[in-house]
Amino acid sequence: MAYQQSTEQRSGQRRRCAYCGYSIPEEPHRSEAGREFCSRSCLEAFDEEESIPAEDAYERFETGVEPLDSLVPTGLPADAFLLLSGEEGTRRSELLTELVWRALERGEPAVVVAYVDPPTAVLERFFRQGWNVLPYLEDDRLRIVDCFTHRLEDRDEFVTTLNEWNRFLADAGDDAVIDVERPGDVRAVANALQRGLDDLEMTETGLVVLDSLDELDALVQDQLVHNFVKDVRASVCKARYVPIIAAATPADDDGRLVGDEPVYDGVVDLRLTDRLVPESRLKQLGIRKLVGTAYDPQWTAYEHAPGRGLLSFDPTTEAGSVYEQNVESRTL
Structure with a gap:
């Protein structure tokens, strides 16, 4: 105080x-x-x-994700490249999806660089939460840089096996997809990202998410991941004031990051812990590093609620009610 x-x-x-x-x-x-x-x-x-x-109108922003915003009361720097570092089971993909949804709700555009899933699966993540992105596709406020499809051995077979709903999503989102034929070529990925930003006129507005650096790291040498992050951080975050939030799994048990830590403006850790409530493994979010603004150094417990996104709670008093509500919402 x-x-x-x-x-x-x-x-x-x-x-x-x-x-x-x-x-x-x-x-x-x-x-x-x-x-x-x-x-x-x-x-x-x-x-x-x-x-x-x-x-500071364009220099800071609130993500709209409750547990993250609670730790950064003055807002995240808009010129930051942030890494979400979390193990499996921490709802990392749901967090990325919510970050994009909240940006669209604010009336801002967004670009998703997708290595883990094809564009139809990226869109389906929103619908699973009850979040309808079809109007945003029609309003030309969303781009998906597809770094997945050209890694398939038989892309034609993949297309023919799509069910009716996924064929509908593919058609509805066709104009929003930017294909990357060589997803292991970091320069091609960076160029596709810049094309998406230009299409949506993204300067001092919007958000980019990248899912995930693990997949890029598997395709290229570690130094190229470092160079990619460094280059897009300069050309997107610093030049345009458009933040990038990328996901990755810690490279080892000591929490070493993909690439190296100095290249990131911020690192948000997601972890599982069994030390808060007996015989329960809960999720926690904490900020390891954040350049340019003050943040709360504490860990906060969170859970994902369908249709509501990530919610903070007190594990000593609210854990039971949080999980009971989640069960009830899934059975309605």
């Missing part, structure tokens, strides 16, 4: 630039209308006819 108060006091002592929103450390530059700017560059860039931009 003392830290928060001192921060507010320091920020309140300085005036804010009418263009960039940051504090004015020296004598301000003033426009003819009397607005104050921190520099001549901001004064020249400002358009008197436009409204003053909200402070």
